[in-house]
Amino acid sequence: MKKRILQRISDSAVWRSIFRTGIPDTDLKRSMLMFHNFFLHIFPVKMKRHGLQFSYTFCLGGISCLLFIVLTITGILLMFHYTPSIERAYFDMQALALIFNGKILRNLHRWAAHGMVVTVFLHMVRVFYTRSYRPPREFNWVIGIGLLILTLALSYTGYLLPWDQLAYWGITVGTTIMTYTPFIGNYVRFFLLGADEVGHEALLRFYVVHCVELPLIIGALMAVHFWRVRKDGGISGLL
Amino acid sequence: MDKNQDKVFVKDPNKTYGLMEIVEGTSPMVEKAPEDTVDTFPHYIILLTICSLAVTFALLLISLFFDAPLEDLANPLITPNPGKAPWYFTGIQELIHYTNKPVIPAIIIPLLIIVWLILIPYIDRKPLTPFASLFNRIFIGGEKRRILIYLFTLFIFGALIFTIIGSLFRGENWSFVLPWK
Amino acid sequence: MDDKTPVEKKPISRRRLIAYAWIGAAAIVIGELIFGTFAFLWPRRKGTKVETVFIVGKVTDFKVGEVIPFRKERTFILRTEGGFLAMSAICPHLRCIVNWNEVLKKFECPCHGVKFNRNGEVLEGPPPRPLDLYKLQIVAGNVVVDRVSPIERRKFESSQVIKI
Ligand code: HEM
Ligand code: FES
Numbered sequence: 001m002k003k004r005i006l007q008r009i010s011d012s013a014v015w016r017s018i019f020r021t022g023i024p025d026t027d028l029k030r031s032m033l034m035f036h037n038f039f040l041h042i043f044p045v046k047m048k049r050h051g052l053q054f055s056y057t058f059c060l061g062g063i064s065c066l067l068f069i070v071l072t073i074t075g076i077l078l079m080f081h082y083t084p085s086i087e088r089a090y091f092d093m094q095a096l097a098l099i100f101n102g103k104i105l106r107n108l109h110r111w112a113a114h115g116m117v118v119t120v121f122l123h124m125v126r127v128f129y130t131r132s133y134r135p136p137r138e139f140n141w142v143i144g145i146g147l148l149i150l151t152l153a154l155s156y157t158g159y160l161l162p163w164d165q166l167a168y169w170g171i172t173v174g175t176t177i178m179t180y181t182p183f184i185g186n187y188v189r190f191f192l193l194g195a196d197e198v199g200h201e202a203l204l205r206f207y208v209v210h211c212v213e214l215p216l217i218i219g220a221l222m223a224v225h226f227w228r229v230r231k232d233g234g235i236s237g238l239l
Numbered sequence: 240m241d242k243n244q245d246k247v248f249v250k251d252p253n254k255t256y257g258l259m260e261i262v263e264g265t266s267p268m269v270e271k272a273p274e275d276t277v278d279t280f281p282h283y284i285i286l287l288t289i290c291s292l293a294v295t296f297a298l299l300l301i302s303l304f305f306d307a308p309l310e311d312l313a314n315p316l317i318t319p320n321p322g323k324a325p326w327y328f329t330g331i332q333e334l335i336h337y338t339n340k341p342v343i344p345a346i347i348i349p350l351l352i353i354v355w356l357i358l359i360p361y362i363d364r365k366p367l368t369p370f371a372s373l374f375n376r377i378f379i380g381g382e383k384r385r386i387l388i389y390l391f392t393l394f395i396f397g398a399l400i401f402t403i404i405g406s407l408f409r410g411e412n413w414s415f416v417l418p419w420k
Numbered sequence: 421m422d423d424k425t426p427v428e429k430k431p432i433s434r435r436r437l438i439a440y441a442w443i444g445a446a447a448i449v450i451g452e453l454i455f456g457t458f459a460f461l462w463p464r465r466k467g468t469k470v471e472t473v474f475i476v477g478k479v480t481d482f483k484v485g486e487v488i489p490f491r492k493e494r495t496f497i498l499r500t501e502g503g504f505l506a507m508s509a510i511c512p513h514l515r516c517i518v519n520w521n522e523v524l525k526k527f528e529c530p531c532h533g534v535k536f537n538r539n540g541e542v543l544e545g546p547p548p549r550p551l552d553l554y555k556l557q558i559v560a561g562n563v564v565v566d567r568v569s570p571i572e573r574r575k576f577e578s579s580q581v582i583k584i
Contacts, residue, residue: 043279046277047277052282059286062287066295108298111302135360137360141360155325162309
């Protein structure tokens with residue numbers, strides 16, 4: 001009886017207009033399910049069995065991606081209650097405690113950010129020890145390094161936004177380190193901060209970079225990264 | 240039954256192949272493909288769902304019980320003591336405090352590490368020329384890449400140790416403290 | 421194939437020329453876009469900033485050997501036997517704010533643990549130079565400091581002290 005109802009629904013014209021395939025009870029339909037769905041079609045229809053082995057990848061790349069998605073969702077929500085100005089930023093942060101779910105969202109965003117730095121780094125460590133960077137995967141390793149740097153940059157630019165003591169001095173020290181770059185140091189700092197000291201201009205710049213620029217770049221690079229994992233034949237073989 | 244089978248499995252003497260057996264199945268796939276593959280749906284999708292749910296759930300629990308820090312309003316006139324970088328940079332901060340040339344630990348060393356990391360896949364490959372072979376022996380350590388593994392492990396533990404010292408063992412005025420005291 | 425025909429023996433063919441022109445035009449446009457973006461994002465220097473000159477107090481208000489911090493101005497005033505010295509509280513290392521430790525008679529930086537002596541010279545720790553100086557003047561018995569541009573120095577010399 002239950003089966004019949006499911007069958008009826010999945011055979012209906014409306015369902016079919018959305019999902020094309022019915023209940024995936026044959027291998028053909030299972031393949032079609034993967035193939036005809038926009039979100040699933042980034043995965044291959046069939047995978048090598050050892051690629052699913054948890055102890056090989058520890059799902060670290062996937063977890064990094066998941067954390068990035070969590071960060072995007074919570075970040076967009078937080079943007080509704082945040083003003084990038086030195087008069088308001090800190091108090092907007094405090095006011096989150098008064099908003100329903102505000103604190104949870106902020107915590108999620110913060111801990112996911114720290115978690116992503118950890119998982120991306122560990123992912124690199126796993127790729128190194130399984131020697132998965134060998135041809136044809138050399139360039140995907142290079143893209144990965146880019147992703148690691150961008151992840152750190154994303155985390156660091158977000159660090160200024162609450163405009164508390166940690167933020168202010170973390171950014172002051174970090175950007176002063178840049179002034180020790182030979183020749184262009186002072187210009188780099190001036191350009192990043194938009195002024196000689198950390199202030200309103202710096203907050204605005206970091207806000208735009210953190211909320212728009214870096215997520216776009218990292219998203220595009222991640223797409224290339226995944227694309228190459230597939231084009232290179234999925235997860236590398238066991239050593 | 241026998242007669243039926245005979246009809247199906249007729250052998251054509253002109254052909255090198257023929258129908259051998261009929262097996263139960265939902266598709267024209269035999270038990271094992273040559274590459275040992277499985278269907279993404281459901282094998283992988285189930286894994287993906289479980290993994291995503293577990294991570295999201297763990298994250299939710301952490302966020303319920305631990306609040307993200309928010310210190311006092313930014314004040315350009317007072318530096319908190321100790322003034323620390325975010326934890327992933329405390330390793331560099333720890334290195335910086337040993338030298339009066341911040342350019343070395345803060346710019347040169349990270350840049351060199353990044354360049355080295357990028358080069359890893361380009362030097363760890365099958366050497367084709369004698370020169371490449373020498374290069375390989377110096378930086379990789381042959382087929383078993385002993386030297387490379389040694390260096391990478393050194394890098395990981397170095398980063399780990401300095402980060403831990405910087406974030407846990409440094410107190411007021413960056414003097415050495417024990418975190419449990 | 422074409423280069424064998426006599427027409428193609430000219431130094432540069434018309435096709436080549438046009439191709440170069442296209443490439444050149446594309447390079448100019450792209451260069452302009454990149455340069456334009458940078459120029460657009462380059463910060464504007466703000467004109468008149470906050471007041472940089474401040475009156476510290478009367479000469480007679482200070483005891484010899486005292487170091488007085490002025491938090492809001494991020495300045496330390498040192499009264500020596502001969503006169504005054506105005507030092508910036510911004511650490512010459514990575515711009516944290518230095519504190520004066522009255523007990524040890526040392527300046528301490530919370531960021532990387534440097535210690536300066538009372539004249540601003542590095543005792544231990546990473547900074548590359550002593551604390552920067554500000555211009556100090558004594559006008560009609562008042563000590564006046566101008567913070568417009570910090571003066572970097574290699575070491576303490578008695579000539580840096582402004583005589584009364
Ligand atoms: C935002 C950061 C990153 C994300 C979201 C990400 C995601 C992924 C995913 C989902 C995979 C599939 C296998 C797995 O889960 O382990 C993968 C594979 C791979 N990643 Fe990343 N990655 C990131 C950063 C990096 C970094 C930092 C490196 C190295 C420097 C790197 C190098 C590679 C390579 C070489 C592969 C192929 C591994 C193989 O075939 O076994 N990725 N990445
Ligand atoms: S900022 Fe003062 S010691 Fe580094």
